[in-house]
Amino acid sequence: MKIKNICCIGAGYVGGPTMAVIAQKCPEIKVTVVDINESRIAAWNDEDVDNIPIYEPGLSNIVKEARGRNLFFSTEVDSAIDKADMIFISVNTPTKTYGMGKGMAADLKFIELCARQIARVSTSDKIVIEKSTLPVRTAEALKNILDNTGNGVNYQILSNPEFLAEGTAVDDLMNPDRVLIGGDIDSDKGKEAVKALVDIYAHWVPREQILTTNVWSSELSKLTANAFLAQRVSSINAMSELCEKTGADVNEVAKAVGMDSRIGPKFLKASVGFGGSCFQKDILNLVYIAKSFGLEEVANYWEQVIIMNDHQKKRFATKIVKTLFNTVSGKKIGILGWAFKKDTNDTRESAAIYVTDYLLNEQAEIVVYDPKVKAEQVYADLDYLNTRTEAENRARVKVVNTPYEAAYQTHAVAIMTEWDEFKELDWPQIYEDMLKPAFLFDGRRLLERKTKEKIGFEFYAIGS
Ligand code: UDX
Numbered sequence: 001m002k003i004k005n006i007c008c009i010g011a012g013y014v015g016g017p018t019m020a021v022i023a024q025k026c027p028e029i030k031v032t033v034v035d036i037n038e039s040r041i042a043a044w045n046d047e048d049v050d051n052i053p054i055y056e057p058g059l060s061n062i063v064k065e066a067r068g069r070n071l072f073f074s075t076e077v078d079s080a081i082d083k084a085d086m087i088f089i090s091v092n093t094p095t096k097t098y099g100m101g102k103g104m105a106a107d108l109k110f111i112e113l114c115a116r117q118i119a120r121v122s123t124s125d126k127i128v129i130e131k132s133t134l135p136v137r138t139a140e141a142l143k144n145i146l147d148n149t150g151n152g153v154n155y156q157i158l159s160n161p162e163f164l165a166e167g168t169a170v171d172d173l174m175n176p177d178r179v180l181i182g183g184d185i186d187s188d189k190g191k192e193a194v195k196a197l198v199d200i201y202a203h204w205v206p207r208e209q210i211l212t213t214n215v216w217s218s219e220l221s222k223l224t225a226n227a228f229l230a231q232r233v234s235s236i237n238a239m240s241e242l243c244e245k246t247g248a249d250v251n252e253v254a255k256a257v258g259m260d261s262r263i264g265p266k267f268l269k270a271s272v273g274f275g276g277s278c279f280q281k282d283i284l285n286l287v288y289i290a291k292s293f294g295l296e297e298v299a300n301y302w303e304q305v306i307i308m309n310d311h312q313k314k315r316f317a318t319k320i321v322k323t324l325f326n327t328v329s330g331k332k333i334g335i336l337g338w339a340f341k342k343d344t345n346d347t348r349e350s351a352a353i354y355v356t357d358y359l360l361n362e363q364a365e366i367v368v369y370d371p372k373v374k375a376e377q378v379y380a381d382l383d384y385l386n387t388r389t390e391a392e393n394r395a396r397v398k399v400v401n402t403p404y405e406a407a408y409q410t411h412a413v414a415i416m417t418e419w420d421e422f423k424e425l426d427w428p429q430i431y432e433d434m435l436k437p438a439f440l441f442d443g444r445r446l447l448e449r450k451t452k453e454k455i456g457f458e459f460y461a462i463g464s
Pocket residue numbers: none
């Protein structure tokens with residue numbers, strides 16, 4: 001089976017970059033990315049590729065090359081679905097905020113809407129691929145809807161979880177550790193569908209790195225991978241607190257531990273807590289699934305990863321308050337970095353949001369600088385918490401355009417995101433501009449203690 005037309009539903013952090021790379025690597029396939037969000041699609045189509053809605057190093061060049069050739073962005077969802085042989089679903093699956101499974105289960109309503117839409121408009125056979133992270137056995141629900149509401153066309157459902165990390169999306173897509181494809185490998189039609197997708201990735205990924213499994217293994221592997229990664233961060237963060245008490249240094253511990261080849265050096269960086277759209281959501285999802293099967297011990301085991309992460313964020317905020325003589329009321333604090341990690345403009349679940357919220361509850365005045373996050377996003381993130389009125393958030397939080405403005409006349413500055421540019425700032429100037437004693441809190445182990453103390457800062461860093 002030769003795929004000529006691909007449609008991707010959802011032009012977000014996953015759908016956008018993934019389809020851009022598929023289009024670049026497979027010039028003979030027409031790739032159409034659709035979304036119901038008109039302004040997002042307009043931004044993807046912006047003549048100036050620097051205005052595409054997602055900031056990822058290297059992405060704008062790929063979009064420049066493929067857009068208009070075989071990569072298209074559109075709001076015409078129905079016609080793109082009908083024309084496609086292969087449909088990727090990469091819509092958002094946030095944690096449910098209501099009803100059964102509130103705060104834990106994934107909200108599948110966007111996925112279900114997609115399935116019903118596909119069933120309604122399709123007039124030819126389709127391979128439907130779940131790209132969003134989904135609870136195990138979602139494929140089955142998809143199949144059920146498609147087979148029972150469709151126009152008698154044949155659907156093959158595949159699971160093809162995306163492992164890209166934001167900030168390195170292009171590189172991760174170009175050189176993936178592995179590509180995982182789950183399908184109905186016991187049937188001929190299923191095998192054919194799996195092969196069609198394998199052939200697409202084989203344009204640039206060595207075949208031995210393309211794994212095929214049954215659908216459920218594929219779905220569960222994605223949740224497991226994210227749970228393990230998040231667990232490493234919580235494990236090292238747990239040690240960071242112990243290091244602070246004992247005089248050990250968490251970076252030295254991480255290095256020593258990571259040189260054990262069974263453990264490995266990556267993902268052992270202590271921080272103010274992990275964020276992003278995946279880790280917390282996927283673990284909560286895993287916890288919910290385990291609980292729904294009555295597996296209390298399994299659920300409790302994984303829930304600790306989240307509990308530790310919440311503790312780390314709170315501990316950092318508390319440290320600031322305690323260090324500033326037990327009160328930040330009326331004090332100005334500069335926040336450097338709002339994104340959940342460097343090289344992305346994504347702020348979902350960013351530790352900066354929670355630390356700021358805590359400091360606002362202690363009546364601090366906050367000034368935020370992030371090189372890629374816009375002011376309206378900062379306010380939207382705080383408003384979403386519903387802790388205080390929107391007017392109050394705007395009155396007490398200022399968003400500025402330079403790190404120097406963020407530090408000016410503050411009692412303390414806190415590094416929340418590990419942006420490279422923060423290393424190179426004119427720190428003596430910042431010290432000069434701050435109230436004394438000038439406190440500097442490094443939530444990312446980005447700065448060197450010695451040089452900062454020499455300037456005169458009262459310096460605190462996670463895990464030392
Ligand atoms: C361990 C550490 O590996 C070693 O570095 C340290 O110096 C001492 O403790 P040891 O207890 O001798 O070594 O053996 P190890 O291979 O680590 O296995 C420990 C237990 O874990 C065994 O019961 C093993 O069967 C079990 N295990 C190990 C698993 O169940 N699954 C695994 O994947 C690995």
